[in-house]
Each structure stands twice: as structure tokens, then as C-alpha cells.
Amino acid sequence: MTGSETRWLDPDQQNDWRAYLVGSTLLMDTLDREMRTEHGISMAEYEILVRLSERPDKTLRMAQIAESMQHSRSRVTHTVSRMEKAGLIRREAAEGDKRGVDAVMTAAGWELLQAAAHTHVAGVRAHFVDLADKDDFAALGRVMNAVSDQLLEENPKFEDIREH
Amino acid sequence: MTGSETRWLDPDQQNDWRAYLVGSTLLMDTLDREMRTEHGISMAEYEILVRLSERPDKTLRMAQIAESMQHSRSRVTHTVSRMEKAGLIRREAAEGDKRGVDAVMTAAGWELLQAAAHTHVAGVRAHFVDLADKDDFAALGRVMNAVSDQLLEENPKFEDIREH
DNA sequence: GTTCAAGAGTTGAAAGTTCAACTAACCAGG
């Protein structure tokens, strides 16, 4: 990385980038705050519950959680430990692979998720989705998909982030 | 907050929202990582330097930093302390108000910012701006501006986040 | 000119995240 001359952003790009930065921070902080005050869990914990809920057996290997959330395994270990202590998740030995650990959503976790999902969607609507028209959102979706694709490609442990 | 029936997102909205979530995380993590490995500062620290650099006297009151970054005062105190220890910022008593503290960018801070700005812009281009066309970006800018406006309005200490 | 609520900033502990080191289990190749 760090090529020769700096190609600065033009004023429009600068504005859009700043708008993105400020808007993102505000949005995420708000959703996180609402989730915490209304249900006592963070957005990260909420998202773990969502991922578990999408599985027929409400179960996911630790590594799968880590990967799908782009979190370190260590972080997942700590977070799941807290959620386990709170009774939202239970740990089980994964069968087949004795190294593995399954995180299983408990009934209490499911209950909490029902309520939390409502809050979350209401927040996403109120602070994001219902704020602009469909086309602008589609555009935003395209951009963010492009971002993900690009970053996931050159992912493999973040080597080769040099001048292509 | 938390009205009666949940109005779920339709599939398109769901997709766009997820794309936003994943893309944002990836993008911010990447920019932060690049900033840390190449210049030893976090994005938050970088942004403080940027804000200071925009002032003719390279100076900002602690509270102004906090407000413009949407950080708590406590957080700014800690961050500025670290940056002061690193020699990037110097603290001075603000004149006029004996309670006040000015954060002043040092020569070392300025030096670092020059290099860091290059990295940052290159990253923003490579992972974001150069990835989609102008119209899509304009749309994204509009959406994120709407988000900011809405959230800043009902800001005053986050009361009245009830049914409008 | 007191009094006292509000504002600016700091402090230290608690909570959460990252980082490096570690254990245990798996899985090739010889």
C-alpha cells in the first residue's frame, strides 16, 4: 500500500464520505444503545442470536459464528461466555470433531430474540430504511455489496493489500 | 419506542441492510487496520488529528472534539492523553474559561498526519469510492445525510426516542 | 455578593476487545 502521489477526493466525494462516516456512527450507536437499554444486550450479541435462530437446530460452531460476523475467535469465546452466563446460549461438545464446540440457543435466548428483533427492525426502519426512497437504497446496497466483495477477495489474512 | 406490530423488512430491504452491515464492518475494520499497521494510530486518533489540522491554530477545545466526533468527554480525555504521551498533541489551558482545556496539534502530530492522510485517502478510494459509479455514491450520500439529520434532531440526550 | 444548577474536564473501576501464547485434536506424508 501507499503509492506515490495522493489522489485527493473531490469535494463531492469528500462530502459523501463524511456523510457516510457521521451517519454510520450515529446509526450504529443508536441501534446499539436502543438494544442495550431495552433488552440488555449489545448489537453483537443480538446478531449472534439472529444467526443461531436461522439454523434449524439453533446451533452453530464457534468458528462459524466468528467467520460470519468477522470477529476473532477469541472475541467470540468471550462474548459467548457472557451470553452463556446470562442463560441465552448453552455450549455443547460438537460431535465428530472433538476440538469443536457448538453454541446452542436456549429457550430464554429465543424469547429474548423475539422481543429484540422487534426493536431492531423498528430502529432500522425509523433511522434508516424509511428515511429515503427505494432507488437510493438500492444504490446503497450495490455500493456496499461491491465493498464487501472487494474486501473479501483480497481477504486471505490481509496480505497483498499492495498496489495491485 | 417499540410500537405494536412488527413491520418486517421486505427481502430487498433485508438484503440492502445486510449488505450495509457487512460492508461497513469490513470497510471500517480495514481502514482501521491499515492506519494502525502503517502509522500506529487508530482511525479515531486519525480523525482527531484531521479536525485539529482544519483549525488555523491547530487547536480545539476538548468538548468540541467530543461533540464533533460523537464521543463521550471521558473517551476524549483518555484518547487525548494517549496522544499526548505519544507526542502528537499538547494540552494547554484555554484562555477565558479556566475550566477549559485546549488540545493543540504538535509538529510531530502534523508530520504524522501528512503520511496518514495519504494512506487514509488511498484506502477510502481503493475500498470504497473507486468501487462504484458517481450516481450510486450520490445516492449513498443522500441516504446517510438523511440518517444524520434525523438522528441529530431527536438528539438532545436521547430522550423522546418514542413514537414520534 | 451569595447560592446553586449547569458546564468542562478528569479519574478510576468495570466491561469489552485485542493480542499472543497455549492446549488439544485432526490430518496428511512418509
Add this chain to the structure above:
DNA sequence: CCTGGTTAGTTGAACTTTCAACTCTTGAAC
């Protein structure tokens, strides 16, 4: 089968962020 290279997950320390309590100053009301 055994030897090393991965992979899964945990641990604990270092670091960052949050939270509540605290000090000092300001400014308005009386």
C-alpha cells in the same frame, strides 16, 4: 503409526471504551 503442520477453541494480560462519581468554574437568580 508417528511426526509435524493446521485447525478449534480457550486463556489471561494489555489496551480501549464506558460509566458513575468527583472537582472546579461559570453564570444566573436572587
